[in-house]
Amino acid sequence: MNTTQLIKSAQIDGVELHQVRLVSLDEHKDHRGSFTEIFQDHWGTVLKPVQWSAVKSEANVFRGMHFHVRHDEYFCLLEGHCLLGLRDLRPGSPTQHKSALFELFGEDPAALVFPVGMLHGWYFFTPSIHVQAVSEAYPDYGADDNWRCRWNDPELELNWGIENPILSDLAANAPSLQGLINGLTFKGYFS
Numbered sequence: 582m583n584t585t586q587l588i589k590s591a592q593i594d595g596v597e598l599h600q601v602r603l604v605s606l607d608e609h610k611d612h613r614g615s616f617t618e619i620f621q622d623h624w625g626t627v628l629k630p631v632q633w634s635a636v637k638s639e640a641n642v643f644r645g646m647h648f649h650v651r652h653d654e655y656f657c658l659l660e661g662h663c664l665l666g667l668r669d670l671r672p673g674s675p676t677q678h679k680s681a682l683f684e685l686f687g688e689d690p691a692a693l694v695f696p697v698g699m700l701h702g703w704y705f706f707t708p709s710i711h712v713q714a715v716s717e718a719y720p721d722y723g724a725d726d727n728w729r730c731r732w733n734d735p736e737l738e739l740n741w742g743i744e745n746p747i748l749s750d751l752a753a754n755a756p757s758l759q760g761l762i763n764g765l766t767f768k769g770y771f772s
């Protein structure tokens with residue numbers, strides 16, 4: 582994890598996961614402020630977004646870990662400082678059972694796009710604002726495709742380097758990674 586003065590949004594641990602893209606963004610600054618394009622269809626990422634959301638988080642908040650069987654996802658930090666962790670669960674993926682950790686800074690804008698089948702979560706060091714997008718709308722996936730596991734299960738192989746983050750009640754009571762895999766196996770995800 583980067584705790585020095587280097588302000589560079591980048592992958593900081595793990596492997597390069599198949600079909601995951603961290604796209605550096607150009608922030609055009611002038612005397613009024615700045616203008617940044619945060620998504621272009623012609624980047625050719627996996628994502629065809631159908632819903633955009635703006636999320637504000639307090640310092641020391643952890644959101645996740647979440648898993649979706651059906652939709653791809655996009656994350657862009659506009660303000661603040663955060664970590665994003667991914668674990669590839671996709672059957673047949675060349676990087677199945679591998680993880681990646683990213684550190685993003687609002688001062689160095691970047692967008693992370695990742696495909697369906699990627700367990701994911703985000704931690705905010707400071708009060709932060711991010712935009713996220715999904716390829717299936719919440720009213721369609723919220724009830725039956727919003728799987729979870731515990732953020733700090735060592736089997737995730739994600740070295741967050743944090744302790745006692747603020748969690749939702751659902752996140753605090755989430756199953757282990759193995760518990761999640763058992764649930765997905767029961768639903769036929771791995772067959």
Ligand SMILES: Cc1cn([C@H]2C[C@H](O)[C@@H](COP(=O)(O)OP(=O)(O)O[C@H]3O[C@H](C)C(=O)[C@H](O)[C@H]3O)O2)c(=O)[nH]c1=O
Binds near residue numbers: 645646647701702703
């Ligand atoms: C995701 C979502 C949530 N909500 C409502 C439902 C709750 O009243 C509230 C907070 O929802 P939740 O606790 O699920 O939010 P997070 O824990 O931040 O989850 C999000 O972050 C993790 C890491 C993800 O993977 C998701 O895409 C997303 O679920 O917003 C909506 O109205 N629309 C939405 O699209």
